[in-house]
Amino acid sequence: MSAVAYEVDGEVAVLTVNYPPVNALSAATRTGLGEGIERAQADEAVKAIVILGGGKTFIAGADITEFGTEKSKAKPQLKDLQKMLENSPKLTIAAIHGTALGGGLELALTAHSRVAVASAKVGLPEVNLGILPGAGGTQRLPRLTGVEVGIDLITSGKHVPAAKALDLGVVDAIVDDVRTGAIAYAREALASGKTFVPVIERNEKITNVDPAVFAEARKTVGKKARGKIAPMVIIDCIEAACTRPAVEALAFEAEKFQELYASDQRGALMHYFFAERQARKIPGIPADIQPKPINSCAIIGAGTMGGGIAMSFANAGIPVTILDLSQEALDRGMGVVTKNYGISVSRGSMSQDKMDKALSLITPTTNYDDLAQCDIVIEAALERMDVKKEIFARLDKLMKPGAILATNTSYLSIxxxxxxxxxxxxxxxxxxxxxxxxxxxxxxxxxxxxSPETIVTVMEMGKRIGKVPVLAGSTEGFIGNRMLQYYTGEAEFLLEQGATPEQIDRVATRFGMAMGPLSMRDMAGMDMAAVSRKERSANMPAGERLSPILERLVAAGRCGQKTGKGYYRYEGREKFSDPETMEIIEGVAKEFGITRREFTDDEVEARLFAPLVNEGAKEIEDGTAIRASDIDVTWVNGYGFPVHRGGPMYWGEKYGLDKIYAMALEAEKRNGPRWAPGKLLERLAKEGKGWDAA
Structure with missing residues (x-):
């Protein structure tokens, strides 16, 4: 059975792609489309060809499961289909519902015209996989939208709603029903005798473009990209569209696509794409376990965290009851929530109507009884076990049977x-x-x-409220925070041994982190870190040490940005090097008999990130993390690890698990037994295997 159904309605041939779940441009889809177009061209009665998607969507893009396989090379290729549509003597129309993404939109851009239902979305998200739309996307889309809009859409990978796509000229009409509307549009077009110019020949929006547009785009996009290659190459391709003949510019785009496809970043981003989807799959839970309905939520604690959680649910349309013990705390918390929504409105990222709707879904209360009928309650109170247990004992008696009792703790035992x-x-x-x-x-x-039902429910809930959910086991610090202490701890050991705060933070940001570990300490507050470390140090194993630099800085009144000085000196948010910091660091080194030396940036990079990989391997070993890729998803979304490096575990495998193992042995000698390599890392390093063998 063909992946593309063919039928004729009067003088209009309708080609319907039926390749679930998303009508990807698989070999089967391409074959079916090619045969359908040829059949329509051979039929003298057919005057127009409509291509649409069956099921829930148009053509969502390339079939990434076929990347690198023989099927990906099968004829016809996407570009063959594009030529057939673009050069067709008969009118060609792409009829879009659901999504037209990536190759799906690139195919639609070669049709003579495009129509869409109001709920449809279009976009070129290839940048998120470290590549560019290599089938003419960088050449055709700017011809419709203009150069600056085209740069924004393609370098960001945004999905554009149909109404906006109409305004931008990406689609030509909005129709009520994708099939009947497209056929009616085709008949009207045929009756009018209108001539359709292929998109690739429309040059009015790409001629005489000021070169300063591209210079400014490289500057703006470069700041957001933070080391990503693809966004900058996309700008090069769009500039080529404006400065070269179409044939040359298309060839340039194809060349740059191949370069990006062969890059390390493409491999890392492709890994991450699958990792995020894999994280939702929980081994050992029967397929027939269904999530409980979450139609109402309660939050305990109206502080910064509680208010932010309440906003997440309200933004998803889920009613929230938020509790605090005093009206004053409640009013203060709701004031912050209202202010945060107001900022979003002022920036244009939220409409006033949406703000009003979200606020109407949040009900503040000081009465525990108001929570009793909620489907889930999330405690976001003080991070103390005695406080948590007292609250949960109360919730146990209060909440309706089957309600989920959740805690927002960042490290305490569930x-x-x-x-x-x-x-x-x-x-x-x-x-x-x-x-x-x-x-x-x-x-x-x-x-x-x-229970399995509880696990399935909170994983599904995470998706519903727009989060990326990962499942962890209950060890101190769980997946992310358990690893974080080794990142910041190694930064402090590097300071003792000769690196400077400036070098460490520069290396981290060069690597792709949003900020360095020491700037992060200053922003979060050094005094708070000192308090948590005091509790942890009481349970340190024999032979273990923590660098006392942080505690010495706090004792000197250097608590970070809030006191105007920490690892750096601050004037507002602008930071400066401070000799006093170096005096304290050098004093610690002298006290412990440490001879300071210079480090290369590559040494600093390896020392900062290798301990993450070692501890991550221990988490897989003891079941805290299900998969190495789950750790990658955690660190990309929670700690700003650069997605174009795939996550710490992916980076570690590419760097070499044998090297990570050797560095862990050295770290054990320097820092103590907690830094030693685990048995899993040792086995994989000695066998020359990767995480798939874990």
Whole structure:
């Protein structure tokens, strides 16, 4: 059976792609389209050809499961189909519903005209895979939208709603029904005798473009890209569209596509694309386990975190009841929520109507009884076990049967919190990251007895509220924070041994981190880090040490940005090097008999990130993380690890697990037993295998 159905309605041939779930441009789809177009061309009664998608969508893009396989080379190729549509003597129309993304939109751009239903979206998201739209996307889209809009859409990978696509000229009409509307549009066009000019021949929006447009785009996009190659190459291709004949510019685009496809970044971003989807799949849970309905939510604590969590649910259209013990705290928290929404409106990222709707879904209260009928309650109170257990004992008595009892703790034991209830299977960690209304990661944490139904529910809930959910086991710090201490800890050891704060942070940002570990410390507050470290140091194994630099800085009144000095000196948010910091660092080195030396940037980079890989391997070993790729998803979304490096575990495998293992042995000698390599890393390093063999 063909992946493309062929039928004729009067003088209009209709080609319907039926290749679920997203009508990808697989070999089967391409074959069916090629045969259908040829059949329509041979039929003298057919005057127009409409291509549409069956099921829920148009053509969502390339079939990435065929990348690198023989099927990807099968004829006809996408460019063959494009030539057939673009050069067709008969009118060709792409009729879009659902999404037309990547290759799907590139195919549609070679039709003589495009129509879409109001709910449709279009876009060229290839940049998210480290490549560019290599079938003419960088050449045709700017001819319709103009250069500046084209640069923005293609370098960001945005999905554009149909109404906006109409305004930009990407589609020519909005229709009520994709099939009947497209056929009617074709008949009207035929009756009018209108001549359609192929998009590739429309040059009015790409001629006489000021070169300063491209210079400014490279500057603006470069800041956002932070080391990504593809966005900058996309600008080169769009500039070529404006400065070269179409044939040359298309060839240039094809050449640059091949270069990007062969790049390390493409491999890393492709890995991450699949990793995010894999993280949703939980081994051992029967397929027939269904999530509980989450139609209402309660939040305990109206502070920064509680307010941000409430916004996440309200933004998804889920009613929220938010509780705090005093009206003053509640008013203060709701004031922050309202202010944050107001900022979004002022920036144009949210309409006033959406703000009003979201606020109407948040109900503040000081009465615990108002939470009783909610489907899930998320505790975001003080990070103390005694406080958590007291709250959960109260919730156990209060909440309706089957309600999920969740905690936003960032490191405390879910098993111990659950022990305060008579329904531990309903208890789970839902660790949001600050600011919770912005950060994408939701680290769900199961105890030893969290029920499969509870796990499935919070994973599905994460998707519904726009988060990227990952499931972790209940060890101190879970996946992300457990690893973080080794990143910041190694930065402090490097300071003792001769690196400067400026070098360490510069190397981290060169690597692709949003900020360096020491700037991060200053922003978060050094005093808070000192308090948590004091608790942790009491349980350190024999032979372990922490560098006392942080504590010495705090003792000197250097608590970070809030005191105007930490690792750096601050004037507002602008930071400067400070000799006083170096005096404290050098004093610590002298006290411990450490001879300071210069480090290369490559040495600093390896020392900063190798410990993450070692600890991540231990998390796989003890079951805290299900897969190495889950750790990558956690660090990309929660800690700003550069996605174009694939995540710390992917980076570590490419760097060499044998090298990571050797560095862990050295770190054990320098820093203590917690830094030693685990058995899994040792095995994989010695066998020359990667995480797939874990």
């Amino acid at each position: 098993d111990e919190i659950a022990s305060a209830t008579t329904r531990p299977g309903d208890v789970v960690g839902c660790h949001f990251f600050s600011p919770a209304n912005v950060m994408k990661l939701l680290e769900n944490v199961r105890s030893a007895v969290t």
